[in-house]
Amino acid sequence: MRRLHVALAVLAAVGIVACGKGGSSNGAAGGSAAATDGKMIQFVTTQDGSPMEIKPELFDTPAAKEFASTGKNPYIGNQEAMERGKKLFQMYSCTQCHGGDAQGQTGPSLHGPDFRYAKDATNKGMFETIWHGTNGGMGAKGKGLMDPTDPTNGLTPDEVLKIQAWVRSHGKTTGNE
Numbered sequence: 800m801r802r803l804h805v806a807l808a809v810l811a812a813v814g815i816v817a818c819g820k821g822g823s824s825n826g827a828a829g830g831s832a833a834a835t836d837g838k839m840i841q842f843v844t845t846q847d848g849s850p851m852e853i854k855p856e857l858f859d860t861p862a863a864k865e866f867a868s869t870g871k872n873p874y875i876g877n878q879e880a881m882e883r884g885k886k887l888f889q890m891y892s893c894t895q896c897h898g899g900d901a902q903g904q905t906g907p908s909l910h911g912p913d914f915r916y917a918k919d920a921t922n923k924g925m926f927e928t929i930w931h932g933t934n935g936g937m938g939a940k941g942k943g944l945m946d947p948t949d950p951t952n953g954l955t956p957d958e959v960l961k962i963q964a965w966v967r968s969h970g971k972t973t974g975n976e
């Protein structure tokens with residue numbers, strides 16, 4: 800059994816190394832690299848829709864891997880994830896601009912169903928907005944983007960998904976529709 804585990808781990812590692820880059824240039828699912836199962840959707844920036852590369856190895860939990868290949872957030876409705884997401888929303892000062900319940904303050908409400916960026920009604924779209932920011936006062940919070948000299952700085956994809964699960968709990972849509 801142990802040997803099997805080691806073998807699987809090696810296979811997974813080879814998969815990550817082997818499938819680095821690639822991609823299609825539109826927002827639809829397709830083309831790009833593999834996290835672990837051979838398929839990663841193409842992320843695009845909210846600023847201008849240009850392709851955005853996120854290192855496959857940053858998708859380092861089962862939920863993050865699933866998201867990387869489907870664009871669906873598996874944490875939606877997950878109580879534990881939402882509690883953690885709420886804490887992260889505070890820790891990363893999202894509250895300062897969006898309010899303690901994401902109801903809006905100097906930044907807009909995140910409750911929906913109407914968003915400044917229509918794509919933020921989907922979890923893929925909102926993830927991209929949080930990860931890479933906007934041109935209108937929303938800074939990039941993604942790992943490595945807050946401080947390019949320190950790649951360990953910032954939120955991981957898994958953490959963004961947890962924040963999103965909590966944010967979605969305030970509205971009627973799950974974003975996975």
Ligand code: HEC
Nearest residue numbers: 891892893896906914915916919929933934935936937940
């Ligand atoms: C310095 C203030 C500030 C902070 C901190 C901040 N935001 Fe924002 N955020 C904004 C502003 C302003 C906008 C509107 C941007 C625009 O119109 O381009 C925005 C937009 C957004 C949107 C898009 C909303 C829509 O209607 O499409 C999301 C999602 C979002 N922020 C999430 C977050 C999260 C999550 C965090 C913490 C990791 C965060 N923000 C931190 C100011 C902030």
